[in-house]
Amino acid sequence: MVDIKPAAPTVALPPIGTGPHRRRLGLLALVATFGGLLFGYDTGVINGALLPMKQELGLTNFTEGVVTSSLLFGAAIGAMLGGRIADGWGRRKTILVLAVTFFVGTLACVFAPTFGVIVVGRVLLGLAVGGASTVVPVFLAELAPYEIRGSLSGRNELMIVIGQLAAFLVNALIGNLWGEGHGVWRVMLAVCALPAIALFVGMLRVPESPRWLASKGRNAEALDVLRQIRSDERAEAEIEDIKRSNEFEAQVQQESGWRTLIGNKWLIRIVLIGAGLGVAQQLTGINSIMYYGQTVLIESGFQASAALIANIAPGVIAVIGGVIAIMNMERINRRTTLIIGFSLTTLCHFLIGIASVALPDGNPARPWVILFLVVAFVGSMQTFLNIAVWVVLSEIFPTQIRALGMGISVFCLWIANAFLGLYFPTIVAATGITGTFFGFGIVGLLALLFIWKFVPESRGRTLEEVEEGVTTGNIFTVDKTGRRTH
Numbered sequence: 457m458v459d460i461k462p463a464a465p466t467v468a469l470p471p472i473g474t475g476p477h478r479r480r481l482g483l484l485a486l487v488a489t490f491g492g493l494l495f496g497y498d499t500g501v502i503n504g505a506l507l508p509m510k511q512e513l514g515l516t517n518f519t520e521g522v523v524t525s526s527l528l529f530g531a532a533i534g535a536m537l538g539g540r541i542a543d544g545w546g547r548r549k550t551i552l553v554l555a556v557t558f559f560v561g562t563l564a565c566v567f568a569p570t571f572g573v574i575v576v577g578r579v580l581l582g583l584a585v586g587g588a589s590t591v592v593p594v595f596l597a598e599l600a601p602y603e604i605r606g607s608l609s610g611r612n613e614l615m616i617v618i619g620q621l622a623a624f625l626v627n628a629l630i631g632n633l634w635g636e637g638h639g640v641w642r643v644m645l646a647v648c649a650l651p652a653i654a655l656f657v658g659m660l661r662v663p664e665s666p667r668w669l670a671s672k673g674r675n676a677e678a679l680d681v682l683r684q685i686r687s688d689e690r691a692e693a694e695i696e697d698i699k700r701s702n703e704f705e706a707q708v709q710q711e712s713g714w715r716t717l718i719g720n721k722w723l724i725r726i727v728l729i730g731a732g733l734g735v736a737q738q739l740t741g742i743n744s745i746m747y748y749g750q751t752v753l754i755e756s757g758f759q760a761s762a763a764l765i766a767n768i769a770p771g772v773i774a775v776i777g778g779v780i781a782i783m784n785m786e787r788i789n790r791r792t793t794l795i796i797g798f799s800l801t802t803l804c805h806f807l808i809g810i811a812s813v814a815l816p817d818g819n820p821a822r823p824w825v826i827l828f829l830v831v832a833f834v835g836s837m838q839t840f841l842n843i844a845v846w847v848v849l850s851e852i853f854p855t856q857i858r859a860l861g862m863g864i865s866v867f868c869l870w871i872a873n874a875f876l877g878l879y880f881p882t883i884v885a886a887t888g889i890t891g892t893f894f895g896f897g898i899v900g901l902l903a904l905l906f907i908w909k910f911v912p913e914s915r916g917r918t919l920e921e922v923e924e925g926v927t928t929g930n931i932f933t934v935d936k937t938g939r940r941t942h
Contacts, residue, residue, distance in 0.1 A: 538550060542594065554588050593612050613842050740903075794845070795907055809893040
C-alpha cells in the first residue's frame with residue numbers, strides 16, 4: 457500500500473471580511489438556488505395536482521404511484537448523470553443544461569394528452585431535479601468560504617422548501633378558485649416554467665466554480681473568480697491553499713472519477729456513508745408527506761378541500777425550520793444536528809402511530825391531532841435534518857470525486873425516495889397511518905445508530921482540510937463529540 461503523507465499544515469486564511477465581494481457571493485448563490493426552487497416546486501406540485509389528474513386521466517392507485525415516482529426514478533438517473541457531466545463540463549454549463557431540461561419537461565407535462573406522455577414529462581423533470589440536487593449544492597460549497605459554507609450551501613435546501621410551499625399555495629389557490637374543473641392540474645404544473653427561465657438567464661452571468669477550474673489546472677481563471685467573491689488578500693491565500701491541496705491529491709492519485717474511488721478504501725467508505733445518509737433521510741418519509749400530504753390528511757379525517765388548505769401548514773413550518781437551520785448551521789456540529797433531527801422525527805413517527813390508534817375514525821380530534829404531529833415532524837425535519845444532510849453531502853467528498861460521490865449518494869437517496877413514492881399509496885391503503893408511521897419510526901432508530909457510529913464531522917474545516925482527512929482516513933478518527941482524537 458502507498459504510504460500517504462499529509463500535506464503541509466494549512467496556513468490560517470485571512471478573514472472573509474465585508475464589502476462588494478460578499479454581496480456578489482450572495483447574488484451568485486441566489487441565482488444558483490433557483491435550481492432548488494425548481495426542485496421544490498416540481499416535487500411539491502404533485503401533492504395538489506394528483507387528485508384532479510387522477511380523475512381526468514383515470515389513474516388507479518398503482519398508476520397514481522407511477523406518475524409520482526416517475527419523476528423520482530428520473531431524478532436518481534439525473535443525479536448520477538449530473539455528477540459525471542459536472543465533473544467533465546463544469547458546474548455552470550451543467551446547471552444551464554438542467555434549466556433547459558426543466559422547461560422542456562414542464563411543457564411535456566402541461567400538454568400531455570395521456571398517462572404515457574405525462575410519465576415521459578415527469579421523467580424529464582426528474583432528470584433535471586436529480587441533476588440539480590447533485591450539482592447545485594456542490595457549486596455552492598465550492599463558492600463558499602469555509603466559515604459560512606454551511607449557511608450558504610443550506611440556502612439551496614431552503615429554496616427547495618420555499619418551492620414546495622409555493623406549490624402548496626398555488627395548488628390551494630387554483631384548486632379552490634378553479635375547483636375540480638377540467639385541466640386544473642395542467643395550470644398548477646405550468647407555473648414551473650417561470651423559475652426555469654429565470655435560472656437559465658441568471659446562470660448566463662454566473663462564473664464557473666473556482667475549485668473546478670483549479671482542478672483542471674486553470675488557476676489564473678480560478679483566482680479571477682475568487683477575486684469576485686473574496687477580498688484580494690483572501691483570494692490569493694485561498695488559491696494557494698487550493699493549489700497545495702491539488703498537488704497533494706496528485707501525489708496520492710493519478711486519475712479522477714471511478715478509478716480514483718475504487719483505488720482508495722477511505723473514498724469508498726465516505727461514499728458509502730454519503731449513500732447511507734441520503735437513504736436514511738428519505739426513509740423518514742418526509743417526501744411522502746410532501747407528495748401525498750393531502751392523502752394523509754384525508755385519511756386522518758379532513759375533507760378533500762380542507763386537506764388542500766391544511767396542507768399549507770407543513771409547507772409554512774418547513775420554511776420556518778429552514779431559516780432556523782441556516783442560522784444554526786455555523787453554531788452546532790453537523791453530527792449533533794443530525795442526531796437531534798433523527799431523534800425528534802422518530803419520536804413524531806411513533807406519536808402519529810399512537811394517535812391514529814388512540815383516536816379512531818370519527819373522533820373529531822383525530823384530524824387536528826394528526827395535523828399537529830405532522831407539522832411537528834416536518835418542522836423537526838427541516839430544522840435539524842434536511843439542510844444538514846445536504847450540507848454534509850456537499851462537504852465530505854474530495855474535489856476529484858466530489859460530483860461523482862455526490863451523484864452516487866443522491867442516486868441512492870432518489871432510489872429510496874422513488875420506491876417510497878411508488879408504493880406509499882398502496883402501503884397506506886394496506887396498513888393505514890398506524891402501520892406506515894410505526895414503520896418509519898423503526899427505520900429512524902436504525903438511522904440514529906448509523907449516524908452515531910459512522911458519520912464524520914466537517915464543520916469548521918476548509919474543503920481542502922476535509923479532503924485531506926478523507927483521503928488519509930484521519931477524518932474517521934473521531935470521539936463522541938465529533939472532534940478528531942489526534
